[in-house]
Amino acid sequence: MSIEGARLMEKGDVTRGRVTEAKSSKLPNVQVGEWIEGEFTQKELADALKKTKDTAPGVDGLKYHHLSWFDPDSRLLALLYNECRVHRRIPAHWKEAETILLYKGGDELKPDNWRPISLMPTIYKLYSSLWNRRIRSVNGVLSKCQRGFQEREGCNESIGILRTAIDVAKGKKRDLSVAWLDLTNAFGSVPHELIEHTLIRNGFPEVVVHVVKDMYKGASIRVKSKTEKSEQIQIKSGVKQGDPISPTLFNMCLENVIRRHLDTAAGHKCLNTKIKVLAFADDMAILSESQDQLQRELTKLDRDCTPLNLIFKPAKCASLVLEKGKVNAAAVINLKGVPIRNMACSDTYKYLGIQTGVETRTSEMDLIESVVKEFELLVRDEELTLPQKLDCIKSFMLPKMTYMYGNSIPKLTELKYFAGETMKAVKSIHEIPHSGSPVEYCQLPISKGGLGVACPKITALITYLVSTMKKLWSDDEYIKKLYSDYLKEVVVAETGRQDVTLNDMAAYLSNETPSKKKNFGYTTFTRIREVCRGLSSIKDAPLHKIKIVEHEGKLAILVQAIEDGPEAVYTESHVKKLQLLLKKEANTGILHRFITQKPVKSQVVQVVLQHPQSNSFVRNGGQMSFSAHKIVHKARLNMLVCNANTWDATSTKQCRRCVKEKETQMHILQVCTYNKSGLITERHNAVHNKVSELIKKGSKRNWKLVDDSVIAGPSVKRPDIMLRSPDGKEIILADVTCPYEYLEGIQRAWDHKVEKYTKAYKYLEARGIKVTVLPIVVGSLGTWWKPTTNSLLQLGIDRKTINEWIPKLCAATAEYSKNIYWRHIKGDRYQSIPMKFGLDKPPGNSWKRGKRRKPPKPAKN
Structure with a gap:
């Protein structure tokens, strides 16, 4: 140089x-x-x-x-x-x-x-x-x-x-x-x-x-x-x-x-x-x-x-x-x-x-349509399992909308359309009929018996409410003052009152005060009024009541999920968990509406509620085959194809096999003679045999175990399992049943098992022998009756093993019920295939279906 x-x-x-110094x-x-x-x-x-x-x-x-x-x-x-x-x-x-x-x-x-x-x-x-x-x-x-x-x-x-x-x-x-x-x-x-x-x-x-x-x-x-x-x-x-x-x-x-x-x-x-x-x-x-x-x-x-x-x-x-x-x-x-x-x-x-x-409301249809197209591709995808598809929706597709929910104000018609498309995709993935099936089943959390896909419209309304309240409660005085002045100015303009109080502002936001929208135009707080109306006042709203109230000199949110339920007030102290708390309230309201307004379709969900692990297969696939996944949700909603489930008045309601009773789901899965001595008995035996195996490995393995034997004395009853203590002074009688899931019926099945051995119980007790009767109840559609856990504990099976086997036993009953249904429908055309998760898996791999392989990509020119 x-x-x-x-x-x-x-x-x-x-x-x-x-220059740098100057700037x-x-x-x-x-x-x-x-x-x-x-x-x-x-x-x-x-x-x-x-x-x-x-x-x-x-x-x-x-x-x-x-x-x-x-x-x-x-x-x-x-x-x-x-x-x-x-x-x-x-x-x-x-x-x-x-x-x-x-x-x-x-x-x-x-x-x-x-x-x-x-x-x-x-x-x-x-x-x-x-x-x-x-x-x-x-x-x-x-x-x-x-x-x-x-x-x-x-x-x-x-x-x-x-x-x-x-x-x-x-x-x-x-x-x-x-x-x-x-x-x-x-x-x-x-x-x-x-x-x-x-x-x-x-x-x-x-x-x-x-x-x-x-x-x-x-x-x-x-x-x-x-x-x-x-x-x-x-x-x-x-x-x-x-x-x-x-x-x-x-x-x-x-x-x-x-x-x-x-x-x-x-x-x-x-x-x-x-x-x-x-x-x-x-x-x-x-x-x-x-x-x-x-x-x-x-x-x-x-x-x-x-x-x-x-x-x-x-x-x-x-x-x-x-x-x-x-x-x-x-x-x-x-x-x-x-x-x-x-x-x-x-x-x-x-x-x-x-x-x-310049317009407060903006169209978000481009984003919505892009996600809807992803739904369509996902529904047609043949490589992913049902739980994987559900996880894709919840973990990748719906989260794309979260940012928009909190920062934009899309039209309510667009949110309604997106919610409908989301529920349609979830139903298609699980082969649930679009028409007549309750959206509550899709929206409820998995722990509440649903599929765990929150309604996008409800999520959007809650998210925007939380976003706005955060700014009204902000720790930043600049933002808090700006939004408070903004709210006061809107309320003054639209109500015509000059000296508005905090109660006036709360009443305006809660949609309790008539307003003249033209005086100020559509604003952020107009959407909050729509939120309160959309979450509590319109048809199918999730909450009984939601309103903005004055609480200790500040704005707060009052929520009542169900009419007879408690009222909850959420203040700025709840701001970090507000979104979660409001979603929980909405789920409570949705569950209550599902149970009270749709009692037939919510029967199985009511059973799942007392033991949520019965629904864990929705999240992780569990020990359940794809074919069982595709039928269990329809069955839980009482929507399987059968004569009793048709609206055609000219069609027969009688059972196509035994022609004795109405062909309901319960009739097919529980009592029809066509399968009674075959698959229905096998379903019972699958649970019975597995429980016996677990007893032999448990803490009472030194007790004498007798399967399906008549009790000594005047009774001719044959309990599935009879355990006698080494000293002969204690006997445990256990009996397995796989009833159809509805609360009264499943409780009745439990009580029946206890009453069944009353005579034998009295006979043995009179001879100084301590007798315990333990029903083992697993629902035919893969649900677990909570008291059964205690029965297995008393049979000497440790809690860890029980927790491990609950989903497996539930999956086994669902597998057999699936086969019972299809054999009933198809008759002689039905082909029995070994059940991978039915507790009867045969040795070897010759029975397995080969893996599907993607077609080769076309050669590039």
């Missing part, structure tokens, strides 16, 4: 330094205690590990749980990290990352259609997270308007503040101008010199500055494809993707711009609150009183950003201009000399993942 070139380069460095002049010099450079403790490490989740490992191949396994008390890790802290350096290989590309869709040749994912060594990420937790906890480093990557609901708060400003400007016919800004490659553009300078300017000690500086010194990535890896690529600018400390460092660098804007901008006054800028990392929204003011502020903001290598992308920015509450679609806002998109009444901008515009 020539001497002149060196001088020019030195001059450029000085100029950049001066960071508004950064605060905060008080950072000596604690930030102190030793890492084992407790600090343990707390950090608790917050981590296993993700794809880096080049070291380790995950967080490996570190916990290797060093359970974090002693060795603390020693290692403290050495790095003392020397202010980390090993070179900690700085190496591997980047993989995930295909997003579209043209595979376009780089924009691939998402880079950086995989860093886990041992480094934990070290980085320790410093991140320390730096982030320093008060005053970040502005309150910066809500990105902090321990708060930043997206929800930012969207709520912006939504409030727009609604108030419309409702009160005020002026408001908003610009949504997008930075080009924001995280990858931050100069490393700016990171160092920002830390120094904020007053962080030399140790912290050197530690962070070393993290970036010599850092590199290697891009990995399916077949090869690139050479190491040095990271010369930008914060590192996938590094826990990166979001905090980026936010701190952006403060150079945000602080200058807050110092000079006039902003927008929403009621009694000033709003200037909303930031979630690089997603920013600028608010001003007028179009001209917004233009001036954007021009200045751009001048502040450009020298710091933070470049706005006009094509991805947008503006909204309201003049006296009306949209000015002709307004022109320039950025970098280029007009940005200005929104009309029907336009929206996707801000933090939510379509935002």
